Amino acid sequence: MIDPWSSAIIDYEKLIQQFGIKPFEEFKKEIKNTHILMKRNIIFGHRDYGRIAKAMREGKEFAVVSGMMPSGKMHIGHKMVVDQLIWYQKKGADIYIPIADMEAYSARGIDFEESRKLAIDEYITSYIALGLDFEKENISIYLQSENQIIGDLAYILAKRVNFNEMRAIYGFSGSTNLAHMYVPLIQVADILHPQIKECGGPKPTVVPVGPDQDPHIRLTRDIAERFKNRYGFITPSSTYHRFITGLTGDKMSSSKPKTAIFLSDSPETVEKKIKSAKSGGRESLEEQRESGGVPEECTVYELLQYHLVEPDKELEELYHDCKNGNIMCGECKMKAAAMMKKFFEKFSKKRKKVKEKALKLLDR
């Protein structure tokens, strides 16, 4: 069982074998201007992505739903989702961004006002500064607690789900509070509502998620089938991306500052964090020259791969230089830290500039 509210590390292979997630590989050639996360196998799996690839190929309407739970600071791992949204926006998708304040309340005990503030300060400000365009018509952002369509739809959908099913998916017990038990239905409504009449009717919809969110996807797909006659739902698709490893080698987490690069960190803090991050280097320089480093186990390499080095050739060279012992960790970290610092110098300025815009967005 996968618990979407815990921070356990996921076994990707097991996930593919046990839960029927398909490898993403087949779409890498089919899609034009493939996203870098797809090309580099960071997006590794999917359910029914064929419908989305077809919609993009034929220039047909499709939607992307990607929620955020404002329960702490936004870190660089969360940036991956925004990068995908920007890519989908360029491909002509309708973008829906639910702010999961009801989930933050029921699962983390964060009240609605605090969630709103976190959503604006930490998330929306960074989304805009990263380049997601909220001026476009086909983008919608909302707080779950303030969206009547979502509340009504969740209630209707809940009629055909029972406790045994929720227990089997989420492991709920007799002591789980009812708000926590109900909130997955709100998420199901988030994912399905782009397909109701008021939002333009049935259309292929994709949800890019980390694999820990797969229980919500499975529940949504089952419920979509049950309500096909009533709403004409097309079963939603999903993609799964690997989590970025934390700077200490554990999972990157907002609640563990040492593991994470926060998008609100200063350029100097980011530089320092990278210089002291866990690498895949050997015990001594001599050993590293002889045996090479292990980029597969290096958090710095992941940052370069996920966020910093765009040209494939450059990344490949770095990989081989590391493997062959041609580059030492000290030098490599300096390079990565300088690149990240440069990115944050620009990004921090942008964040300050767009703060007002972010505030206004939830007033609409």
Ligand code: SF4
């Ligand atoms: Fe990581 Fe770079 Fe050291 Fe290789 S040389 S292990 S990529 S820090």
